[in-house]
Amino acid sequence: KNEVEQSPQNLTAQEGEFITINCSYSVGISALHWLQQHPGGGIVSLFMLSSGKKKHGRLIATINIQEKHSSLHITASHPRDSAVYICAVGYSLNRDDKIIFGKGTRLHILP
Amino acid sequence: NAGVMQNPRHLVRRRGQEARLRCSPMKGHSHVYWYRQLPEEGLKFMVYLQKENIIDESGMPKERFSAEFPKEGPSILRIQQVVRGDSAAYFCASSPWGGSSNQPQHFGDGTRLSIL
Numbered sequence: 001k002n003e004v005e006q007s008p009q010n011l012t013a014q015e016g017e018f019i020t021i022n023c024s025y026s027v028g029i030s031a032l033h034w035l036q037q038h039p040g041g042g043i044v045s046l047f048m049l050s051s052g053k054k055k056h057g058r059l060i061a062t063i064n065i066q067e068k069h070s071s072l073h074i075t076a077s078h079p080r081d082s083a084v085y086i087c088a089v090g091y092s093l094n095r096d097d098k099i100i101f102g103k104g105t106r107l108h109i110l111p
Numbered sequence: 112n113a114g115v116m117q118n119p120r121h122l123v124r125r126r127g128q129e130a131r132l133r134c135s136p137m138k139g140h141s142h143v144y145w146y147r148q149l150p151e152e153g154l155k156f157m158v159y160l161q162k163e164n165i166i167d168e169s170g171m172p173k174e175r176f177s178a179e180f181p182k183e184g185p186s187i188l189r190i191q192q193v194v195r196g197d198s199a200a201y202f203c204a205s206s207p208w209g210g211s212s213n214q215p216q217h218f219g220d221g222t223r224l225s226i227l
Contacts, residue, residue, distance in 0.1 A: 004153075031213035043202060043218035050213070086154065090212025097167075097212040101146075101154040 003027055006087050006102040014110050019074040021105045023087030026068065030097075034061050034072050035086040037104065043086075046072070077109045115140075115205050116185075117219035124193050125227050132188040132222045136205030143186045144216065145171075145178060148200040157201075160186055161209065190224075198226045 005024045013019055023032070034046040047054050047061040049070075054061050058077075063070040074081055084104040091098055116135040124130050136143050145157040156170040160180035171178065175193075180186040190197055200223050204216035 029212075033215075035218075040220070041200060041223070042220040043204075045215050045217065048213070048215045088154070092212055097159075097209070099156060099212060099216075103151075103153040 003100050004087055004089055004102040006085075006105050008105060009103070010106045010108075012108045012110065013077055015078060017077050017109075019077050019081070019107065019109075021072045021085050021087075021107070023070045023072070023102060024068060025070075025087075025089045025100075027089060027091050027100070029065075029068075029089045029091045031090045032063055032070050033088040033090065033099070034070075035088060037084040037086060039083065046085075074107075079109045079111050082107055082109050115203055115217050115219035117201075117203050117222050119222060120220060121223045121225070123225045123227060126194055127192050130190040130193050130197070130224055132190075132201050132203075132224070133185045134188070134203030134205075134219060135185040136203075137207075137217050140205035140207050140217070142206045142209050142214075143180050144204045144206075145186075145188050146202045146204065148202060148221075150199070154202065157188070166209070193224075193226050195226050198224055200224075 003026050007022045031050045033048050036044045058075045060073040084106050086104045087102040118133050141162050143160045146154045148154045158171045158178045159167040175191045177189045200221045202221045203219045206214040
């Protein structure tokens with residue numbers, strides 16, 4: 001079982017739809033990261049959060065520490081949001097810091 | 112451009128050759144992380160370096176792979192005697208402080224390594 005599970009793996013939606021991508025993890029974390037990987041391959045850090053909710057433009061990230069679950073929402077989706085969205089969890093073990101990545105959710109927004 | 116710079120963007124090598132991947136961190140960042148992304152797989156941690164020191168190389172194969180981050184110049188990920196299975200995208204990220212788990216990381220655009 002992967003320590004970071006994302007769902008769905010692939011998502012196709014129409015422009016304007018509200019998008020939700022889910023991330024579940026099995027380790028105790030120090031922070032959770034949401035990343036965006038563009039079709040050209042570059043990776044951009046969207047959010048880092050350890051509790052509650054963060055908002056940036058049309059993107060919202062939430063985390064429930066008790067349930068070990070996070071969601072990334074996109075409101076009023078647009079074709080330029082098409083990308084792979086990656087959830088990653090950071091945790092400390094024996095003074096080592098580690099990050100574990102999910103396999104990503106491939107999002108395709110149709111015009 | 113003050114972002115993380117990786118070069119080359121694409122690198123083609125034949126089996127048995129050496130591959131050198133370079134990463135210049137963001138200005139002011141002294142912590143560098145290397146990750147590997149195999150086709151259809153998630154990113155996997157390889158190595159974490161601070162200037163002139165390897166802090167954590169637990170994700171790096173013991174043979175053929177090495178990394179350095181000299182006092183001057185970029186961080187280098189070196190793969191000797193490459194094999195087909197080394198074909199992947201290699202990403203570098205940097206941060207101003209240590210502790211990757213709860214620090215925002217700034218990623219480069221990656222190097223796509225193809226082994227013929």
